[in-house]
Amino acid sequence: MLSLKKSDEQADVEPLWHPDFRNVERLPDTKVVRTTFFINTAAIATALALLMWLGYREFHIRNLEQQIADAEHQIDTNSRHNNEALRLSQIFTDEEKKLDAAVNFVRSPISITEFIEILGNTLPAEISIESIDARLSDPRSRSYVLRGLVAGARDKASGSASAYVDTLRANPRLKKVFDEITPERIAPDGATGLLSFEISLKEKPEGKK
Amino acid sequence: MTTADIVASFKKQPVAFVCGLLCLILGGLLYFRSGVVDTDQADFDAKSAQAAKIVANVSASKNLAEQVKEIQAATKEMEGRLLQSGQLGINLQYFYKLETETEVKLLDVRPNGISKTSKAAYIPVPFSVSVQGPYKQLMLFLSRLENGPHFCHFSSATFTKLAGGDAASQNMMTLTLNLELLGQP
Numbered sequence: 001m002l003s004l005k006k007s008d009e010q011a012d013v014e015p016l017w018h019p020d021f022r023n024v025e026r027l028p029d030t031k032v033v034r035t036t037f038f039i040n041t042a043a044i045a046t047a048l049a050l051l052m053w054l055g056y057r058e059f060h061i062r063n064l065e066q067q068i069a070d071a072e073h074q075i076d077t078n079s080r081h082n083n084e085a086l087r088l089s090q091i092f093t094d095e096e097k098k099l100d101a102a103v104n105f106v107r108s109p110i111s112i113t114e115f116i117e118i119l120g121n122t123l124p125a126e127i128s129i130e131s132i133d134a135r136l137s138d139p140r141s142r143s144y145v146l147r148g149l150v151a152g153a154r155d156k157a158s159g160s161a162s163a164y165v166d167t168l169r170a171n172p173r174l175k176k177v178f179d180e181i182t183p184e185r186i187a188p189d190g191a192t193g194l195l196s197f198e199i200s201l202k203e204k205p206e207g208k209k
Numbered sequence: 210m211t212t213a214d215i216v217a218s219f220k221k222q223p224v225a226f227v228c229g230l231l232c233l234i235l236g237g238l239l240y241f242r243s244g245v246v247d248t249d250q251a252d253f254d255a256k257s258a259q260a261a262k263i264v265a266n267v268s269a270s271k272n273l274a275e276q277v278k279e280i281q282a283a284t285k286e287m288e289g290r291l292l293q294s295g296q297l298g299i300n301l302q303y304f305y306k307l308e309t310e311t312e313v314k315l316l317d318v319r320p321n322g323i324s325k326t327s328k329a330a331y332i333p334v335p336f337s338v339s340v341q342g343p344y345k346q347l348m349l350f351l352s353r354l355e356n357g358p359h360f361c362h363f364s365s366a367t368f369t370k371l372a373g374g375d376a377a378s379q380n381m382m383t384l385t386l387n388l389e390l391l392g393q394p
Binding site: 044079081086089129132133 | 367370
């Protein structure tokens, strides 16, 4: 850029041959694009940028406040219905708990009558069940013990008792309910002379399939 | 900087001076309003979540009143099937009635001690029952207990063939039960 102003450095370098009467401060700015233009442009641009930023922020705040007002209106409008729904829901939960208590009280993987019916249906002719002992108080270790007698010669009777255990193990319903079906004892019965046996059936713990 | 200097600067660069002043004011406003967006956003998030929950509650509860009526009726019916733990005579009558209906011989029926520690709405009322009869009658007795008007839970059950060689006792069995019937305190 051309300028009629002379810097102070030049003044120091070249000695003046006549007195310099110029008042540099008062001389007009003769640059092609005046410095004031740059200053004004920068100042206006900064002010505009800040104004836009503030405007955007205020618009965002206003928008949020409007949405908050809408949400509050929605809350106020539905609050009565909501309170009623919560009250009914609490009643429902309380009643459901009562029904659940009754359902859990009677719940059992297999009823005693169903168990006995299965025994009746699977019992071979040579086997007689003398007693059934069901221990059901502890839900974690419910078990049944069968005691009976096997007719016939002892060598065959022993095989019949084992075959009966296998029959029980193979029964789909019993397989679903019991974890273990084990012969606890097979021995001659002193009173009858027949072979007596004891089979233990342990229910699967709750939740195990 | 004196007032005269400020006035001189203003006269020299009036636009820049006004813009600078405006920038100062805008900067101050931006600074002081900077927390409002975060506060409003948090407020909006909380309120919109609450509103959505309420709307969901209201829309999900359209048939709740009828459902509550239904479940209350079911509970009332269920409570009608509960024993009153204090009514010993009436409770024992249940077993005597079963004895008559199923034609078994009631050897013994005894109420056991009720646990008082439980604060539940319903309590198990325990009984020891011993009956004798043919297999079919005993099964009928057991079935009536399982599917009868009262909620029954068996703690233990022992079926034993009656000892004895005579024809009458050949088919007879004894059933000893420890059971609980659900009742109200």
